[in-house]
Amino acid sequence: MLIAEDIVLLVTDDETGKKASTSTGLDAALAGALLIELAIRERVELEGKGRKAKVVVRDGTPTGEPLLDDALTRLSGSAPFTPTTAVNRLSNKIQSRVHDSLAERGILRREEGRVLGIFPVTRWPAADSAHEAALRAQLHDALVVGVDPAPDVAATICLLRAGDLLNAAVDKADRSVAKKRAKEIESVTWASDGVRQVVEAANAAVMVVVMAAATMTMVAGAASSG
Structure with a gap:
């Protein structure tokens, strides 16, 4: 399973198939996840530092994962x-592509319907919840119990925090301690230097997208009220 697929499972209600999170950072977090997976597989790396840093494709060999190979092509x-441009480029229709991938794996089920009997809508209820249950247990151990997470779980936690999606991963009573723990996990070295650079750049890019969306919402709200 890919990190992007894990994130979609966490924010999708198993019974209704509706998105359980309203965060504007979901698309960016999924794109950041693809970028990190490509770095882990040594397909991309970060070249340069600060504002001059760029995402460079070092190996265009297909990974065998359709989502990652599509991202590599893009x-x-x-x-x-730049990391932010890369995240924006990978964000295009990312949710639908990840949903399709999970349906092909037999984990989600595609359901077509209509709202008010007029507007078409697609829902994605769970077909097999075993993987998500195991993932939530790992996240609970890392974020609430304090167990050191595996690298892929650590990357998932970093992206959930960057995309303001952490609430979808833990129970309401655990959210305060989970947010504090997630920040701690971000500061721990759990990946190679090259991968770590991409993780940090991807997280920063996701946060930029989230803040930009929040600013646009505030401006639009102020304009409509004025």
């Missing part, structure tokens, strides 16, 4: 992108 064949 990042190849042009000048290197």
